[in-house]
Amino acid sequence: MEIYQHIDQVPQLAHRSPVLTIGNFDGVHLGHRKIFERLLSCADEANGAALCLTFDPHPLKVLRDESIKLLVAREEKIRILRRLGISGLILHPFDPGFAALSPEAFVQQILKERLGVRKLVVGYDYAFGKDRRGDQHFFDGLHQRGELEVEVVPALQIDGQIVSSSLIRHLVEQGDVDVVPRYLGRPYTLSGLVMEGDHRGKKIGFPTANLAYIQELLPPTGVYATIVRIGQKSFVGVTNIGYNPTFVQRRAVSVETHILDFDGDIYRMEIEVAFLEKIRDEKKFQSVSELVNQIERDVAHTRRKVTPPE
Known part of the structure; x- marks a missing residue:
């Protein structure tokens, strides 16, 4: 797995027919793993590379000035993603300038021109760009206009609960560590x-x-x-x-x-x-x-x- 500390470190169009997922992936829980399963499957079908773009620090630290404790440390997150078998991991710095980037500019300048992304695979609740305008409605428009193929992975439910980092964080804060593996996978x-x-x-x-x-x-x-x-x-x-x-x-x-x-x-x-x-x-x-x-x-x-x- 190639690791890049910034999008600009990725050689332009370095990966053949890349399929990309974007997200924070805090904890890399079972819902996230469902996304990565689709990412790897789509990359295999396209005979291309499976790439992951994630952020450091967590966007909430920048957008809300919150001191947020994560479910997994940075190095452990890298180890988990490496074991999943993805081709490349981009740990892009999240700062106010990046947060102000419009979804349109992000897609054109970074996904298409910089990375040459063939397909985007994202979770059901993912949104990006200024004011989080890069949501599912935005993805639908990209797909319908033929600008970028986008696959939205549905939520994973276990025991009637949607698996999420927020749910797992709540369980940890309550001390219900015996319940956590049901959703975290470990x-x-x-x-x-x-x-x-x-x-x-x-x-x-x-x-x-x-x-x-x-x-x-x-x-x-x-x-x-x-x-x-x-x-x-x-x-x-x-x-x-x-x-x-x-x-x-x-x-x-x-x-x-x-x-x-x-x-x-x-x-x-x-x-x-x-x-x-x-x-x-x-x-x-x-x-x-x-x-x-x-x-x-x-x-x-x-x-x-x-x-x-x-």
């Missing part, structure tokens, strides 16, 4: 660097990996059964998101994972923590021994519920 995952903490966990017999530099949306405070990926190996874990109220009332939330049956040094290493189930809410205990007893129950519960990865 467990919800955080990634970050393991940084040195205050060693309280080690002192009470449950050392933890303290995750920092997390880009993704955090689930709510509480204790979770997790799977921890370290390099090519995976382990069962118990993860606490919260403020450690038994010891001190922190202002900043921490993400700390006790990795079962693991005793390695992973400081400054990047790891992934996949959330399987919320076990309980975070609680302030009256004593350290009471906290230790509860952690032992959390670990026992996790061992019963989670099969160690191969």
